[in-house]
Amino acid sequence: MTNPCIICVAITGSLPTKENNPAVPITVSEQIESTHEAFEAGATIAHCHVRDDDGKATSDPDRFAALKEGLEKHCPGLIVQLSTGGRSGAGQTRGGMLPLRPDMASLSVGSNNFPTRVYENPPDLVDWLASEMRIYDVKPEIEAFDLSHILQAAKMYEDGRIKDRPYVQFVMGVKNAMPADREVFDYYIKTVRRLFGDDTPWCAAGIGRNQIVLNDWAVSAGGHARTGLEDNVRIDRDTLAASNAALVKRVVDLCDKYERPVATWQQARDILALRAA
Template sequence: MTTPCIICVAITGSLPRKADNPAVPVTITEQVESTHAAFEAGATIAHCHVRNEDETPSSDPDKFAALKEGLEKHCPGIIVQLSTGGRSGAGQARGGMLPLRPDMASLSVGSNNFPTRVYENPPDLVDWLAAEMVTHGVKPEIEAFDLSHILKAHEMWKKGQITDLPYVQFVMGVKNAMPADREVFEYYIKTVNRLFGEGAPWCAAGIGPNQIVLNDWAVSSGGHARTGLEDNVRQDKSTLAPSNAALVRRVVDLCAKYERPVATAAQARQILGLRAAA
């Protein structure tokens, strides 16, 4: 348990609105300020979406550029991870921000059910997004909503479509997708170690009330943890989370409980094989 724990903060997402929790940051300024507080609390990856003025999701590269610039200025060394998720756009518009060369970008390599629709990631789009990430030197974070997504990531890695050792994130607790099941979680870890090598880094994210559950499982199992208002707007069943930073501090407390150091930005970059901050 000596490996430092990387904390990723998913600051905004595409769905939560201020009506759900006034702390959800929507404008670029709000997102930078919220991330800065989370960074100071211990987060070293910022998972980023952008919104329009009416709070609807956007894939506008100019908005991503402004957010990336603000984060790099106010959170020195933070790992900027931009979302290519399907709620923000359609087709190749989902990867329109990749020429900005963020440190990382999310990559969903397969389709699955979401609460009210199918989350579509057709093979030709997955291949195109992966190729764009290679072209622009962006490390993908594999969003694994299903076991098959881990196996697909391995196939793409062996074929050279993913050039670095994949960083897989287990996403559990999405309605109609994979629930937060401890035995499945343990098998995910076993599968990552078998396919990518013992000790390959991985992360876990839980949705809604499962966030703190997956935080605990990840920290106590030697993995890395994602938190933030994108996935969960509550501190507990009866209390809204006051900020992204407050959710990050819960993970920091778990790291103390399990006697794991919290990764600095430099340590996180080293663990993930990323280039040094500019």
């Protein structure tokens, strides 16, 4: 395969703590340093959450602004993707950072079960987040925790609620949601191609021990891959990951294995039809 592979690094998330792994970057300065290392290792998208002074997830636009500014300064060309996820706030506070005009933002278009709760994405909130992304020229990454989310993204694209052809990320391995199932994964790819075209880029993310499994499936199938300490704090059962960069390097090794080049930031922006850096 000759098509470049985009590597997304999910640097922090809402849940991992330094008790889970001391390498988890919590403060904005830690996040910038960790992302810079991952960028140099081959990541070209940073999926970003921010934390408050107590290390708890927040949607504070000022903290997102500081992170975005630092990443753009120290990682020129990097695609900055901000999270609108539900662990960081409620209702429209989840989209309070969209006026910052990041390159991308996550968009979950439906609800599903999480390990201990329901991840609620009511239709009116989804529509509002999508409208804010259109207003501020932010490309959504559709986080598909279920097949219905891919179909909903197609409907939103057809009726104009999503402006550009969706970039869908399959999320597998969340407890009580979609497990890491190869037949389902292959059907996801088939569905994306049927709905959006054979040349549509897509991504996959695996949670916990399923991270490397989904990395392998995605790279070998011609898709793009997400890694990072948000989703998995270990290299293996007995070994903590030393950094986000260490997890990125595992994906780079898979790209070498399957003879795929790692996408540069310029190539990643072209593949995703993003505005210039």
